[in-house]
Structure formats: C-alpha cells, structure tokens
Amino acid sequence: MNSQWLKFAWLNTLRNRRRSAVTVGIAALGTAAILLAGGFALFTYQALEQSAARTTGHLIVGKxxxxxxxxxxxxxxxxxxxxxxxxxxxxxxxxxxxxxxxxxxxxxxxxxxxxxxxxxxxxxxxxxxxxxxxxxxxxxxxxxxxxxxxxxxxxxxxxxxxxxxxxxxxxxxxxxxxxxxxxxxxxxxxxxxxxxxxxxxxxxxxxxxxxxxxxxxxxxxxxxxxxxxxxxxxxxxxxxxxxxxLAVQTWLDQATFYKSVKELYNRIFGALGLIIGVIVVFVVTNAMAMAIIERTREVGTLRALGTLPAQLTQSFALEGMVLGGAGALLGALVALAVSVALLVFPVEMPPPPGRSNGYPLNIVMDPALYAATLATMIVLSMLASAFVARRTVTRPIVDALAHV
Structure with a gap:
C-alpha cells in the first residue's frame, strides 16, 4: 500500500513539471549551500586542530x-x-x-x-x-x-x-x-x-x-x-x-584561536543553515499549497469515494518528500562534485586577517553531515506539505466538490 501511495505521489509531482522543477532546483541549491558551507567549516576546524596540536603538542606537561x-x-x-x-x-x-x-x-x-x-x-x-x-x-x-x-x-x-x-x-x-x-x-x-x-x-x-x-x-x-x-x-x-x-594540559586547553574561530563559525554557518532551511520550507510549502488548491475538487471526489483524510495527508506528505528528497539528493551530488573538483583543481584562498600566506580551499565530505542534511530537508518538506494539506483534506466533502 505504501509503495502505491508513493507511486501516486511521484505521478502527482509530474502534473506541473515546471513548478516541480523550480521547487527541486531551489531545494538542491539550498542543500548544496549548506553542505559546502558545513564542509568548509569542518575543513577549517580540522586544519586549526592540526595546527594547534603541531604547535604545542597533543599534551603539554609542566608545573x-x-x-x-x-x-x-x-x-x-x-x-x-x-x-x-x-x-x-x-x-x-x-x-x-x-x-x-x-x-x-x-x-x-x-x-x-x-x-x-x-x-x-x-x-x-x-x-x-x-x-x-x-x-x-x-x-x-x-x-x-x-x-x-x-x-x-x-x-x-x-x-x-x-x-x-x-x-x-x-x-x-x-x-x-x-x-x-x-x-x-x-x-x-x-x-x-x-x-x-x-x-x-x-x-x-x-x-x-x-x-x-x-x-x-x-x-x-x-x-x-x-x-x-x-x-x-x-x-x-x-x-x-x-x-x-605536574599539570597536564591538552592542545585544546591552549588553543584559544581555535576555540574563538569555531564559536564564530558555528554561529555564522548555523544562522546560514537556518535561513536556507526556512527558504526551502517556504518554497516547498508554496508549491504544495498551489497543487492542493488546484486539486481541491479532486480531494473532494476522493473523500466521497471513501478515502480517509489521513490517507490524503499521507499522499501530500509523500509528494513533499519526493520534491524535497529529489532536491536534497541533487544538491548533495552538486556539493560532492564541487568538493572533488577543488581537490583536482586547487583554489588558493587569500590570506586571512593578520596573516601573509593564503591556504588551499578544501571542502570536507563528511558522511554524517550529508546524512543529517538530507534527512532534515526531507523531514521538513514532509512536515510542510502535511501542514498545508490538513485544512483541505478535512474540508466538508460538499464544499470541496463545489470549489472553483
């Protein structure tokens, strides 16, 4: 039964291919931006960790x-x-x-x-x-x-x-x-x-x-x-x-610069991820709202034939999952391609403030980051779709059939 509803969701997203393509494209760009920004932050953290440990030692022993x-x-x-x-x-x-x-x-x-x-x-x-x-x-x-x-x-x-x-x-x-x-x-x-x-x-x-x-x-x-x-x-x-x-400290105890940069980047990229996530949710919500309004009479017909509101909500949530999942997967592939390209064709970053030497731009391809981002995008898309669908699927059948 679930596979059948998933098939219906897939076919429904193809009804208006242009709108679906725009939704998938924006979701893909948002996902790629989050993954690239997160990968750059992880690269920066790892580089600073290695630099701090190389400077002082992993452990420092003294009085x-x-x-x-x-x-x-x-x-x-x-x-x-x-x-x-x-x-x-x-x-x-x-x-x-x-x-x-x-x-x-x-x-x-x-x-x-x-x-x-x-x-x-x-x-x-x-x-x-x-x-x-x-x-x-x-x-x-x-x-x-x-x-x-x-x-x-x-x-x-x-x-x-x-x-x-x-x-x-x-x-x-x-x-x-x-x-x-x-x-x-x-x-x-x-x-x-x-x-x-x-x-x-x-x-x-x-x-x-x-x-x-x-x-x-x-x-x-x-x-x-x-x-x-x-x-x-x-x-x-x-x-x-x-x-x-004697006192024994770790490299982290003396890595003041590393801790400051990590705190700053966590706030910057955390806010960036939140903004992008909100944009993707609104885009998916708008696309699903338009699709639901267009199909109000169809919803009324399905209700008259005995389809339960929960089943219709599930169908619309699956449509959101298809749109958000396709966009997230495409965005992950774009981020992966950019990360690999930077390894093949190195790009030199300008020197940061207070330094005279630049450094190579690399993006960490972290499986946990990819999995968490894709899962978040899919879940948010499903929740947004279910939220906008709940009013229509619970509408009285007569009103839904009379909708123009």
Missing amino acids: AEQFQRDEDTPLQHGLDDVAALKATLLADPDVRQVLPRVEFSGLISNGDKSTVMMAAGIDPDAEFAVKGPFLKVTAGEVLQSSEHGKVMLGEGLARSLKATPGTSLTLLASTTEGALNALDVTVQGVFSTGIPDIDKRLVYTDVATAQQLLVTQRVSSLGVFLRSMDATTPAHARVAAALPK
Missing part, C-alpha cells in the same frame, strides 16, 4: 604554576630532571616524541640597534622531524641540534636588524637569578610563520643555548606528541596519573 600565573624571573616555574620525565612519557605506547621547550624574552642587538624578542629554545632535530615544515625558511638553513650558539630569526625581525645568515648578534636576557646576561650568537636562518606580527619578534635557538643564556638546566614545558589526535583523551588520563605532581 601547575606555569599555566596559572606569570613568572617573576625566567623559568621560575620550569621543570627539573627533564631526562627522567621524558623517559616516563616515552614509555606510554601512544607517545611518539617528547619535545622540550624553553620560553623567554629579552633583547636582541646587532651592536647599533636593539629590539625586543620573544624567544624559544627547542630541540631542532626532533622539532622539525615531528612537526614537519611548520616554518617557511626564506634564507639560510634550519637549526641543528649538534650546533650551539645559532639562532633563527623571523623575517620582520631580521629586516629590522638588517641580519642575514652568518650575521653575529647578541642576546640579552635576565637569568633565573634575576641578573642580566648576554650571549653572542650567529644567524643560521630566516623564517616566516605567516603572521607578520609574530615574525617581528620571534627567535628560535636550541635548548642548550637558551639554558646557557638563562644559566639554568630547566625547561619551561614538555610537548608530548601522540600517534594520532584520537589518542589525546586516553593518553591525557594516563599521563596525568603517571605524573600526579
């Missing part, structure tokens, strides 16, 4: 004070006995690498000019092996763990100091005891992070050089890199249990 308050002197809340901590962390099966980090600030000078720097001491070989090409080297070479007394400068900072690979500079910073210390270094390379404001201040050196300048053996924190993003939550619980005296 609680390191995350909660500012330091009076460099590495006041730093970690001691780093070798033992690394060995404990590497014993976890999901841990791929542990990277120490020494964060400090001070002045950098070429002899004639001094400027403020934000510096980080890293383990270069492990850093670049784990993170990949997270910096764009524009001159010189990357740091080597076997070489000390070398630095890499951000483009803006190198330009300000007129420094090139091989230039000698001096780093000045407060030691852990509060005294001022200076250290001569050589520029190994110049890089760009893609964020000009950061490139004006950022300096990379190796851990040993940073510790020599600060006169300490401590590090600020340890970045724990896992085998996959999915391992973050279980690994966080195990590491926190293994190191009860």
